[in-house]
Amino acid sequence: QLQLQESGPGLVKPSETLSLTCTVSGGSISSSSYYWGWIRQPPGKGLEWIGSIYYSGSTYYNPSLKSRVTISVDTSKNQFSLKLSSVTAADTAVYYCARQPVLGGMDVWGQGTTVTVSS
Amino acid sequence: EIVMTQSPATLSVSPGERATLSCRASQSVSSNLAWYQQKPGQAPRLLIYGASTRATGIPARFSGSGSGTEFTLTISSLQSEDFAVYYCQQYNNWPPEYTFGQGTKLEIK
Numbered sequence: 001q002l003q004l005q006e007s008g009p010g011l012v013k014p015s016e017t018l019s020l021t022c023t024v025s026g027g028s029i030s031s032s033s034y035y036w037g038w039i040r041q042p043p044g045k046g047l048e049w050i051g052s053i054y055y056s057g058s059t060y061y062n063p064s065l066k067s068r069v070t071i072s073v074d075t076s077k078n079q080f081s082l083k084l085s086s087v088t089a090a091d092t093a094v095y096y097c098a099r100q101p102v103l104g105g106m107d108v109w110g111q112g113t114t115v116t117v118s119s
Numbered sequence: 120e121i122v123m124t125q126s127p128a129t130l131s132v133s134p135g136e137r138a139t140l141s142c143r144a145s146q147s148v149s150s151n152l153a154w155y156q157q158k159p160g161q162a163p164r165l166l167i168y169g170a171s172t173r174a175t176g177i178p179a180r181f182s183g184s185g186s187g188t189e190f191t192l193t194i195s196s197l198q199s200e201d202f203a204v205y206y207c208q209q210y211n212n213w214p215p216e217y218t219f220g221q222g223t224k225l226e227i228k
Contacts, residue, residue, distance in 0.1 A: 049219065106217075
């Protein structure tokens with residue numbers, strides 16, 4: 001069945017760029033039925049949508065993070081990636097990738113990866 | 120920006136009883152509403168989308184209702200595995216945009 005797996009550094013220094021990749025297995029990222037997105041959850045807090053991408057490369061971002069976020073897709077590797085620039089301690093969170101049906105919701109999630117922003 | 124407000128923040132219910140969780144949108148989201156369950160250390164799991172459609176594999180004891188700005192998730196006859204945090208989420212179909220509520224913790228009474 002479809003699986004998503006996040007990967008990337010667990011520790012990022014303040015002011016630097018956080019970079020994560022989500023690898024999709026058991027299915028194709030090049031489906032017209034889905035967006036692919038990133039969501040984060042600070043320790044002990046709720047969920048925040050960061051942004052999403054379509055296989056064509058069209059991107060959609062949370063307005064509150066838009067100035068710092070870049071999401072890209074590599075269909076040849078069945079992967080999509082997140083870059084978050086100028087990070088601060090407030091960006092410390094578990095970062096999830098997820099499949100998002102065009103009709104709505106987020107139906108398949110990665111296990112999440114913890115990213116800590118600290119010097 | 121659409122703000123999603125869930126109530127109550129914490130709900131204490133005994134196993135076997137019914138739980139009713141509420142979610143309110145600051146403006147109409149039509150039926151573009153999903154519910155998720157999250158257990159400690161786990162990723163969220165989609166329960167309901169389209170306000171009332173159960174996701175694949177979700178037991179029939181989970182039901183969603185509502186439209187516009189007022190939504191409800193009902194869990195009939197609570198099982199031990201149902202105690203978790205529940206989030207509602209609105210999604211704008213175009214352009215894609217998603218907002219979560221702050222969550223309701225369902226705990227054992």
